[in-house]
Amino acid sequence: MGSQKLxxxxxxxxxxxxxxxxxAMLPFFYQTPGNAASRNHPFGWQAEEAVDYAxxxxxxxxxxxxKEIIFTSGATEADNLGIKGVFEMYSRKGNxxxxxxxxxxxxxxxxKKVEKMGGEVTYxxxxxxxxxxxxALEAAITDKTVLISIMWANNETGVIQPMKEIGExxxxxxxLFMSDATQVVxxxxxxxxxxxxxxxxxxxxxxYGPKGVGALFVNRKNPRVKVTSxxxxxxxxxxxxxxxxxxxxxxxxxxxxxxxxxxxxxDAARLSxxxxxLENAFKDTLEEVYVNGNVEHRMPHVTNISFKHVExxxxxxxxxxxxxxxxxxxxxxxxxxxxxxxxxxxxxxDLAHSSLRFSLGKFTTxxxxxxxxxxxxxxxNHMRDLSPIWEMFKEGVDLDAVEWSEH
Amino acid sequence: MAYSEKLIEHFNHxxxxxxxxxxxxxxxxxxxxxxxxxxxxxxxxxxxEESGMIKDAKFKTFGCGSAIASSSLATEWLKGKSIDEALxxxxxxxxxxxxxxxVKIHCSVLAEDAIKSAIADYxxxxx
Numbered sequence: 001m002g003s004q005k006l007x008x009x010x011x012x013x014x015x016x017x018x019x020x021x022x023x024a025m026l027p028f029f030y031q032t033p034g035n036a037a038s039r040n041h042p043f044g045w046q047a048e049e050a051v052d053y054a055x056x057x058x059x060x061x062x063x064x065x066x067k068e069i070i071f072t073s074g075a076t077e078a079d080n081l082g083i084k085g086v087f088e089m090y091s092r093k094g095n096x097x098x099x100x101x102x103x104x105x106x107x108x109x110x111x112k113k114v115e116k117m118g119g120e121v122t123y124x125x126x127x128x129x130x131x132x133x134x135x136a137l138e139a140a141i142t143d144k145t146v147l148i149s150i151m152w153a154n155n156e157t158g159v160i161q162p163m164k165e166i167g168e169x170x171x172x173x174x175x176l177f178m179s180d181a182t183q184v185v186x187x188x189x190x191x192x193x194x195x196x197x198x199x200x201x202x203x204x205x206x207x208y209g210p211k212g213v214g215a216l217f218v219n220r221k222n223p224r225v226k227v228t229s230x231x232x233x234x235x236x237x238x239x240x241x242x243x244x245x246x247x248x249x250x251x252x253x254x255x256x257x258x259x260x261x262x263x264x265x266x267d268a269a270r271l272s273x274x275x276x277x278l279e280n281a282f283k284d285t286l287e288e289v290y291v292n293g294n295v296e297h298r299m300p301h302v303t304n305i306s307f308k309h310v311e312x313x314x315x316x317x318x319x320x321x322x323x324x325x326x327x328x329x330x331x332x333x334x335x336x337x338x339x340x341x342x343x344x345x346x347x348x349x350d351l352a353h354s355s356l357r358f359s360l361g362k363f364t365t366x367x368x369x370x371x372x373x374x375x376x377x378x379x380x381n382h383m384r385d386l387s388p389i390w391e392m393f394k395e396g397v398d399l400d401a402v403e404w405s406e407h
Numbered sequence: 408m409a410y411s412e413k414l415i416e417h418f419n420h421x422x423x424x425x426x427x428x429x430x431x432x433x434x435x436x437x438x439x440x441x442x443x444x445x446x447x448x449x450x451x452x453x454x455x456e457e458s459g460m461i462k463d464a465k466f467k468t469f470g471c472g473s474a475i476a477s478s479s480l481a482t483e484w485l486k487g488k489s490i491d492e493a494l495x496x497x498x499x500x501x502x503x504x505x506x507x508x509x510v511k512i513h514c515s516v517l518a519e520d521a522i523k524s525a526i527a528d529y530x531x532x533x534x
Contacts, residue, residue: 311445313471317418330445331471336510338445350442386424386475388449388467389442404441405520 007323007368011206011361012155012183012302017252018208018362024255025210028248036245037236047247054254061257062200062217063191070216070237071250075182077230078201078216079106081241082178085227086147086199087114090176094144098122100132101344103151106201107180111149120144128346129294130159134169141173152181152190152200156328156341156357157293158302160184167196176225182206182214186260187299188268192217198225204249208362209256213249216241267362272300274369275360279303281373286380288393292342292355301360304328304342306351309390310383315356318379323372328355410472411506417476422483425465427451435529437521446470446514448478450521452485452493454529461485461493466521473511477501477518485522490529496522 008016028050036051038044052066059066072078087097099111101123111121122140127133132150141148148170153160163179170177178199184190185200186207192200203214218240219225226240233242282289288308307315312329328339330353338352347355356376360369384390389399410418429436433454440447446469453463464482468475480501485493501507501515 309442309469311470311474314418314469314475317415317472329471331473348443349445353442353445386421386467387447387469388438389447389469391426391467399442404443404447405439405524 004322007372009358009360009364009368009372010324010326011364012158012357012359013326014205014211015208015361016363017205017210018256018259020259021209021252021255025248025252028251032247034247036247037234047245050247050251051245054250054257057254058215058257061186061190061261064193064217065220067238068217068220070218070240071245071253072214072216072241073212073246074205074214075104075180075201075203076106076214077241078203078214079104079180080110081216081227081230082199082201082218083107083110083147083149084114084117084230085240086176086178086225087117087119088228089226090146094142094146095119096122096142096144097147097149098124098137098140098145099149100124100126100151102126102130102154102156102341103149104155104180104182107149107151126344130154130157130292130341130345131294131297132161132166134162134165137166138169138173141169141175145173145175147176147178149178149180152179152184153299154293154341155183156339157304157345158183158299158359159293160297160299162297163195163197170198171196176223183299183302186257187264187301193219198223199227204253204256207256207260210249210252213246213253215253263362268300271360271362271364274364274366275301275303275358277366278358278360278369278373279305282307282377282380285377290351292345292347292351301364302358304355304357306347306354307356307380307383308351308354309387309393310380311353312355315354315376315379315383318382319375323375325359326357328357329353410476410508414473414476414505414507417479417505418472421466421475421479423463423465423479423486424467426467427453427463427465432532433529435525435527435532437524437526437528439520439524440470440474440517442469446474446517448474448517448521450478450481450518450525452525452529454490459489461488461490470514470517471511473505473507473514474517476505477507477514478521480504481518481522490526493522493526 034043034047036047055066185202198219200217205211292304312327313331342352455462464485466478498515498519
C-alpha cells in the first residue's frame with residue numbers, strides 16, 4: 001500500500017469523531033463513571049448533569065426544548081421508535097403510514113414490521129430527480145393516516161425534500177410528520193419546529209460525534225406527541241426509551257452539536273466548492289458522466305455520479321487502496337441488487353451499476369479532491385478500455401437494440 | 408471484500424485485453440451477460456487453420472473485479488489449447504484458481520459461457 005495517505009470520501013457512511021468531542025468524552029469513562037439514573041450520590045449527579053448539558057447542546061442546535069430529545073443507540077433505533085412507537089400509540093386514530101421508496105432501510109424495514117403488526121403502509125414513488133411528488137403525497141392521505149415519514153435528505157444522493165411543504169400538508173390534514181434527518185443534522189440548519197416536524201431521528205456518528213448514540217426529537221407541545229416505548233425496563237427518557245444512558249457517548253454527541261452550531265455553515269460553504277470542483281472535473285474531462293438526483297436541492301457535500309459503461313465495483317478496485325467512496329453497484333451490496341434508491345429515481349440498472357457516491361467531510365482537503373479527480377479519471381479511462389460496451393458505444397452500436405443474454 | 412493475490416494481479420494487470428477481427432473465419436466471438444446485470448464479457452479466440460490450435464485469445468469485460476480477472480484467466484488458459492480441450496475448461500477451475508468468494512461464482516460461470524459461445528461461433532463459421 002505504501003505510505004500514501006488514505007482519502008476518506010465516505011462521510012455519509014460515518015464521519016470521523018472530532019478530537020474535541022473525544023476530549024470531552026474521556027473523563028466519563030473513568031474519572032466520572034456514574035450512572036445518570038443514580039439519584040443519590042455525586043457520581044450519579046455528575047453523570048446526570050453531563051447528560052443534561054449535552055441535551056441542551058443538542059436542543060440548541062435544533063432550536064427545541066432539551067426535554068424533547070430522547071436518547072437512543074443511534075438513528076436506526078430512533079427511526080424504529082418513531083415509526084413503531086407512533087403506530088402503537090395512535091392505533092385508535094388510524095393504522096396508515098405514508099413513506100417514500102427511497103427512505104433508508106431503518107425506516108422501510110420498520111414500516112414492513114408495522115405491516116406485519118396489522119398496519120397499512122404506502123410507499124410512494126419519487127420523481128426522477130428524487131423529490132417527493134407533493135400532489136401524490138396529499139392524494140395518499142386517508143382518514144386512517146397517522147404518520148408521514150419522509151427523510152430530510154437522502155443518504156445516497158443528498159437530495160433534500162421540501163420539508164416546509166410536507167409540514168404544511170401534515171398540518172392541513174392533521175397527520176404527524178416524522179423525518180429521518182440523519183444526513184442533515186449538524187450539516188445544515190435543522191429546526192424541526194419551524195417546519196412542522198413532530199418527530200426527527202438523527203445520530204452522533206454522522207456529525208463528527210461517536211458511534212453508538214443517537215436521538216429522536218419528539219415534539220412536546222402543540223401537539224403533544226407521544227410514542228410507545230420499544231425497549232422497556234426502568235422507564236428512562238420519560239418512559240420512551242429504557243436503558244442506562246451512554247454517558248460518554250452522549251457527552252460527545254453534545255460536544256459535536258455545539259461544534260456543528262459554530263462551524264457547519266463555514267464547512268458547508270467550503271465543501272460545496274470542493275464538491276462542485278470534483279463533479280465538474282469529471283463532467284468536463286470524461287464523456288458519459290451523469291449526476292444522479294436533483295442538483296439544486298442537495299446537500300453541499302454529496303454527489304452521486306454514474307460513469308456509464310463502467311461497473312462500479314470494478315472501478316472502485318482501481319483506486320480503493322487509496323480512496324474510500326461507495327457505489328450503487330450490485331456487486332458492492334449484500335443483496336446483489338443495484339441501489340434501490342437509484343432505481344427508484346428511474347435510472348436503468350446499467351447506470352445504477354455504474355454509480356459512485358462521494359460524500360465529503362469537514363476534514364476533506366482540496367489536495368485530496370485534486371488527487372481523487374486524477375486517480376478516478378484514470379480509473380474510469382482504464383475500465384472503459386477494458387469495457388466491450390464502451391467499445392460498442394464508441395462504434396455507434398445501439399446498445400438498447402442488442403439482444404443481451406441475461407443471466 | 409478481500410480478494411486473493413492472484414485475482415488482484417489479474418485485475419491490475421489483465422492479460423490479453425483487446426479485439427480480434429470478428430469478420431475473419433478463423434475468429435470466434437462470444438458476447439455474454441447484460442449491462443443491466445452488471446457484467447458483459449466479450450471473449451474471442453483465433454484458431455490456427457493448420458494445427459487447429461487456439462493461437463490467440465482476447466477479451467473485454469464490463470464488470471466487477473472478479474469478472475475481469477475471470478476473463479483474463481480464461482484467455483490465458485485458452486491459448487495453445489485445441490477446441491476440444493478448450494471445451495473442457497470448467498468454471499470451478501476458475502473459482503479455485505482465483506479463490507472466488509461464493510457470491511462471485513457467477514463470474515466464473517459467465518467466463519465458461521463466454522468460452523463456449525466463442526467456440527460455437529467459430530464452429531458455425533467453419534461448419
